Amino acid sequence: MADPTRVSQYYRKKLEQHELTPEEWSAVRYAVIKHTLIAAATTVTLGTSAFLYARSRSWTRLQSLSFATAGNVVGLSVGGAIAMESGMKTVQERLQGSGSELLYLMDRYSKSTMKERLGAQEGDDLSAYDAAAGEQTLSSPRMIRVQGSEQK
Structure with a gap:
């Protein structure tokens, strides 16, 4: 029997080498645009919320900006994770049955x-x-x- 590690690596290599058809390009492009906007909105929302929260606490501007930066980093990672997962599902849905x-x-x-x-x-x-x-x-x-x- 084949080693599962080899099987996953084999498919990973095949995915890296796969040339997309026009239909696949369309599905991937749609998913990237849609879910990049979701990730960007999450980042902006958490960054702005963190900044406004820090300002409501009467922190200095530097403390508020550092807190907002932390909010942006968290928003980017959370938004990126959500966008990656839902983006793959979107590609699968658009290519289903093709x-x-x-x-x-x-x-x-x-x-x-x-x-x-x-x-x-x-x-x-x-x-x-x-x-x-x-x-x-x-x-x-x-x-x-x-x-x-x-x-x-």
């Missing part, structure tokens, strides 16, 4: 890393799916469509 290879690779990478984090057993289903590196290209949605059209 047979996108990106969607397939994202799904396989997600499942393999989850198995890895949960301490996958040697006989788990994920390891059986893609034990060898060559199997992925034969089982991807795009290859299945091509093989199906050749058989007709």
